[in-house]
Amino acid sequence: MPSPDSPLAEKEFLLIQQLSRKPTSTQRDLSRSLGLSLGTTNLLIRRLARKGIIKVTQLDWKRTQYLLTLKGAVEQTRKAYNYALGMFRIFKQIQDNITTVLTREYRAGRRHFILVAQDEILELVRDTVRDLALAEARFTFVSRFDQVPPGADLVLTATLEPSPASANGRRYMSLMDLTNIDFRIP
Incomplete structure (x- = not known):
């Protein structure tokens, strides 16, 4: 299992991009848009929360909100910068x-x-x-x-x-x- 301080994997990065665009997405919506199983999506969300990348808030019995933390925003920016640098190369x-x-x-x-x-x-x-x-x-x-x-x-x-x-x-x-x-x- 990756350590909480390890860099974001590609699927994690794609997930936080989706969550930053639509924080009230359901796990089912996220799994469909990313082409992942529902179980994998749930595992990634729990891993991101454990790393402190996202904060999970229960809005009501049916809806959950996933907010990017400051650490998550920094990681997202770092990953996007490295991606752009790689494309430039x-x-x-x-x-x-x-x-x-x-x-x-x-x-x-x-x-x-x-x-x-x-x-x-x-x-x-x-x-x-x-x-x-x-x-x-x-x-x-x-x-x-x-x-x-x-x-x-x-x-x-x-x-x-x-x-x-x-x-x-x-x-x-x-x-x-x-x-x-x-x-x-x-």
Whole structure:
């Protein structure tokens, strides 16, 4: 069993986020919204109360209120900060990978780049490309593989969608696979 001073686990963090939004949620509502069993939800609530993260108050025979304590608010803020910091590191790593691949291909003589990127990551890719300022380089951005122009021999991808099989001399290189990411909510 974790000690009362141990950092919040992911499920505990998600639970206190729910409770801070709606302190009068029932355990059944909480278990549904978090995708946990009712027993697990009850166990997590008791653990959070024992750690001093939440205060449980019985409003009447049917309703209970779960209030975040000062310690709980500090833990929630710390966890959110660490999560944001982790996401920043991931974006930085992806940006570094894009820079490495594009610079290597540019030095090898490539001047036209086809990039398949989904909307969520497209802005990061565009910003990285703009910051590189590769003279004479042209970039074509598409959001789906079926939009890749014919004749492209190298297609760089920044998408979670799997690339089609390489054929007719066309190679696909994922900018996302180059990252060694094992990310969890800290």
